[in-house]
Amino acid sequence: MTFRDLGLMPSLLKSVSEKGFSQPSPIQQKAIPFILEGKDLLGGAQTGTGKTAAFALPVLQLLEKQNNREHYPRALVLTPTRELAEQVHRSFIDFGSQLHQRCAALYGGVNINPQIQQIGHGVDVLVACPGRLLDLVNRGHLDLSRIKFLILDEADRMLDMGFLHDIRKLISLLPSQRQNLLFSATYSDSIRKFACNILKQPILVEVSKKNEAAHQVAQSVCHVAADQKKNMLIKLIRSEHRAQALVFTRTKHGANKLAQHLDKQGIDADAFHSNKSQSARTNSLNRFKNNHIQVLVATDIAARGIDIEKLPWVINFDLPNVPEDYVHRIGRTGRAGETGRAVSLVTPDDIHLLRQVEKLLGNSIDRNNSAEPIPSDESQTTVPPSDPIPFHHRKHRSKKNTTDRFKRRRRTTRSTATQQSA
Numbered sequence: 001m002t003f004r005d006l007g008l009m010p011s012l013l014k015s016v017s018e019k020g021f022s023q024p025s026p027i028q029q030k031a032i033p034f035i036l037e038g039k040d041l042l043g044g045a046q047t048g049t050g051k052t053a054a055f056a057l058p059v060l061q062l063l064e065k066q067n068n069r070e071h072y073p074r075a076l077v078l079t080p081t082r083e084l085a086e087q088v089h090r091s092f093i094d095f096g097s098q099l100h101q102r103c104a105a106l107y108g109g110v111n112i113n114p115q116i117q118q119i120g121h122g123v124d125v126l127v128a129c130p131g132r133l134l135d136l137v138n139r140g141h142l143d144l145s146r147i148k149f150l151i152l153d154e155a156d157r158m159l160d161m162g163f164l165h166d167i168r169k170l171i172s173l174l175p176s177q178r179q180n181l182l183f184s185a186t187y188s189d190s191i192r193k194f195a196c197n198i199l200k201q202p203i204l205v206e207v208s209k210k211n212e213a214a215h216q217v218a219q220s221v222c223h224v225a226a227d228q229k230k231n232m233l234i235k236l237i238r239s240e241h242r243a244q245a246l247v248f249t250r251t252k253h254g255a256n257k258l259a260q261h262l263d264k265q266g267i268d269a270d271a272f273h274s275n276k277s278q279s280a281r282t283n284s285l286n287r288f289k290n291n292h293i294q295v296l297v298a299t300d301i302a303a304r305g306i307d308i309e310k311l312p313w314v315i316n317f318d319l320p321n322v323p324e325d326y327v328h329r330i331g332r333t334g335r336a337g338e339t340g341r342a343v344s345l346v347t348p349d350d351i352h353l354l355r356q357v358e359k360l361l362g363n364s365i366d367r368n369n370s371a372e373p374i375p376s377d378e379s380q381t382t383v384p385p386s387d388p389i390p391f392h393h394r395k396h397r398s399k400k401n402t403t404d405r406f407k408r409r410r411r412t413t414r415s416t417a418t419q420q421s422a
């Protein structure tokens, strides 16, 4: 199937081809025709599946066809984080480069005045975080009464982050005649209830099974004693010859400390979390995207939304307290058909968190032999300069060999962990 088969107009086909997309992804194939027909949609898709284009392309087409350039916004995309708002905004700008739709990104943590000015000039598409949007509405700068399209992106995350009240308030300001699209990576009861209240006879489009982690991510677990976690992390990072890694910690303080520790060990790293100013966050993310730093140490705020092309791996330095966050974290790698790896460092105290994640996924990561093994000899506490076996060679090892070594490694690591924690 091609983008042309989906019924997209020539100017959008041109932008899509300029972006280098040769074929629509499954969520795009399924969702775009229904959205073009004007149907409400409940999309079960995590980031990395191409869901942004799945809604941005048809919404841009419908707006362009309406051909009534008004002063008031006609499409509203709500996102949980500023980074996601920026990314979605960027996509609307890129895809709409041949069209006449004006797009603005509205989020907190930055000066509100340029946003007020931009709205004043007239905007067709708003991509916004709920808090700043409400602020602008309450100050009288925005009129949402002409909105024809409401898109709730990463709706599960917005509920997790406590935006339900704000979203309800915003929806009460919208006209009842509108098309609604809701995307969520996970399906909890609260999301189901929320969707029922907003969507009218929605088409259900799913690209992965309920709560399933990205297929193309090879996941593995490294059992390690708490006091050996940092050494193990450094060993893993060094083993990949400067491959970039997104490392997750549970706390902001932990992220700061770990980034500093890595820096001291000669590994360029930045921390990324919500206590940092928006400009510091943008700066760190850009440094990471431009390969100026090897490691970004982040809390779960980064687990959603941010899109870093071809990120080879994610390391869970700490497992998350909420098992759903694991799915979002590992979704940062293995994006849009690329393969990726996710390694979780698990201390004896965190085994229960691992079991919660496995329960959610419906399988055991511990026994996942498709994962690339951790470099051998975990009992060693000094950190070697690099792994003797380059990654591209390791990929060609036979499966049986990998499996045996993986089992052997687990036995070694387990006994090491036990000794060290005793």
Ligand code: AMP
Binding pocket: 020, 021, 022, 023, 024, 025, 028, 046, 047, 048, 049, 050, 051, 052, 053, 307, 309, 335, 336
């Ligand atoms: P998303 O799930 O919307 O965050 O998209 C994830 C990544 O996939 C982004 O970098 C997109 O540019 C890319 N992408 C989206 N659709 C396609 C496609 N049809 N072909 C190739 N890459 C795509």
